[in-house]
Amino acid sequence: MAFEPRSIPIDPDAKAALAHRGLEYRLIDPGDTAALDAWIDADHRGFHHARPRDVGQEYDRAVMSERRVHGVYDAGIAEPDVPVATVSSWPAGLSVPGGRSVDGWAVSSVTVSPTHRRRGIARALMEAELATAKRAGAAVAMLTVTEATIYGRYGYAPAAKSTTVEVDRRRARWTGPDAPGRVHFVEPSSLREQAAAISRRAVARTPGEIDRWPGALDRMLGLVDPESDSSRSLRALRYDDQHGQPQGFATFRVTREPNQPGWAEFDVLAAATDDAERALWRVLVEQDFVAGVRGLLRSVDEPLEWMLEDPRAVTVRDVADHLWVRIIDPAAALTARRYGAAGELVLDIDDPLGYASGRYTLLASADGKAVVHVPRGDAATPEPAAPQRERARARAAGESGGRAARAAEPRSIRLDVRDLASIYLGGVRPSVLARAGRITEASRGAIELAERMFASARTPHLSIWF
Numbered sequence: 001m002a003f004e005p006r007s008i009p010i011d012p013d014a015k016a017a018l019a020h021r022g023l024e025y026r027l028i029d030p031g032d033t034a035a036l037d038a039w040i041d042a043d044h045r046g047f048h049h050a051r052p053r054d055v056g057q058e059y060d061r062a063v064m065s066e067r068r069v070h071g072v073y074d075a076g077i078a079e080p081d082v083p084v085a086t087v088s089s090w091p092a093g094l095s096v097p098g099g100r101s102v103d104g105w106a107v108s109s110v111t112v113s114p115t116h117r118r119r120g121i122a123r124a125l126m127e128a129e130l131a132t133a134k135r136a137g138a139a140v141a142m143l144t145v146t147e148a149t150i151y152g153r154y155g156y157a158p159a160a161k162s163t164t165v166e167v168d169r170r171r172a173r174w175t176g177p178d179a180p181g182r183v184h185f186v187e188p189s190s191l192r193e194q195a196a197a198i199s200r201r202a203v204a205r206t207p208g209e210i211d212r213w214p215g216a217l218d219r220m221l222g223l224v225d226p227e228s229d230s231s232r233s234l235r236a237l238r239y240d241d242q243h244g245q246p247q248g249f250a251t252f253r254v255t256r257e258p259n260q261p262g263w264a265e266f267d268v269l270a271a272a273t274d275d276a277e278r279a280l281w282r283v284l285v286e287q288d289f290v291a292g293v294r295g296l297l298r299s300v301d302e303p304l305e306w307m308l309e310d311p312r313a314v315t316v317r318d319v320a321d322h323l324w325v326r327i328i329d330p331a332a333a334l335t336a337r338r339y340g341a342a343g344e345l346v347l348d349i350d351d352p353l354g355y356a357s358g359r360y361t362l363l364a365s366a367d368g369k370a371v372v373h374v375p376r377g378d379a380a381t382p383e384p385a386a387p388q389r390e391r392a393r394a395r396a397a398g399e400s401g402g403r404a405a406r407a408a409e410p411r412s413i414r415l416d417v418r419d420l421a422s423i424y425l426g427g428v429r430p431s432v433l434a435r436a437g438r439i440t441e442a443s444r445g446a447i448e449l450a451e452r453m454f455a456s457a458r459t460p461h462l463s464i465w466f
């Protein structure tokens, strides 16, 4: 989805709905620095952040100039050039099971001024984002949230969790294998180019990660405001494999009271290989003169405890929904990922906003690839050829012959679009949503089949905020 995100016209429904309330909905031209700066100020205020310093403002301008940036304006307020609501969005790939990615629409910076709250402004903005995402050809939309009660009404649902992992230094005796390469301390700025390449590979192998934008790497490496205390305290590690090729990096800082061992804290550990992941963890947990190590936004399936003599050295806290996904085009979304088992499964999807409603037949083969058939003739992928369907059914039924396969009716489940988002990356098991009374099966064995098909070899994980 490489295109100019501002080329899509402003959403007419949101414009009309907001005009009806005496408000103007505007797409900001990034060349209009005054408008962009006022928007950035409103965005910071909306999240209760301090006003940005010049260097931060410059960074935000650069990031936002790559995005679609909307503001809502009220001509009647004391400072009418400052928007009363903000939102930004951009096309980005979302990694899915099988080492592939799906075209996604990332949404961020959703704020409404407390002077204008609960008048339907956020609703107008969020519905417009879905309409724009569809026009852009995105199969899914995605966001990270401040509160878990805001976005379900637009069809978003938690799809990948994150957690805080704390390691008690005294108990952290390493028993995992040695990595064949070496870990080096490097200046964060020296990582700029390598970090992009490593991140791309780390993102590709982890369902739930989204494409990094250049500004995200600058922020991770403390390059936005290198002279700030926070950037100067940042230390960077790089893992090179046995051939001298960089395969991973991490940044961390130690905070401590005078004469006390501190805590080493990190929120960036990007590994393109398992060796890199192990080696970076090892250096992080084996530091002296720290009480422990705290990793933020880590996976709920971190392998760390299996590499320490005492698994209780590791405490997992703050397990939280982190990535929220909204399926816009089920056929495109479902064909993008790979499946854990062959089979034919009918999904009856309910979507109050209409985007994903309908009956979809998912036909996965043993190699994990799938096609999706939409009976009404508006399929994003063609109906699979009859022999292929027969073979997939036979495999699903555990039969080798055609006659037995023909007898097996496809199994079907009914689910809300939010439940589809939650099982999509393999982070939530269909059987759990069935036990919660959210997914129902119309034919026996359908939930069990869904369970096997939607399983992901790697637990989905998103390691950044966006």
Ligand SMILES: CC(=O)SCCNC(=O)CCNC(=O)[C@H](O)C(C)(C)COP(=O)(O)OP(=O)(O)OC[C@H]1O[C@@H](n2cnc3c(N)ncnc32)[C@H](O)[C@@H]1OP(=O)(O)O
Binding pocket: 046, 047, 107, 108, 109, 110, 111, 112, 113, 116, 117, 118, 119, 120, 121, 122, 123, 124, 143, 144, 145, 146, 147, 149, 150, 153
């Ligand atoms: C992707 C991101 O950017 S996440 C960041 C979200 N932003 C923030 O947390 C910043 C602080 N909060 C805000 O700016 C605002 O309160 C917002 C953006 C969350 C909501 O804006 P508003 O314009 O007040 O929302 P709006 O009036 O359109 O409400 C739409 C619906 O959401 C509900 N809603 C709005 N805010 C919340 C909330 N914080 N918690 C639960 N429900 C909410 C409303 O009750 C309404 O429900 P209904 O239409 O189903 O009856």
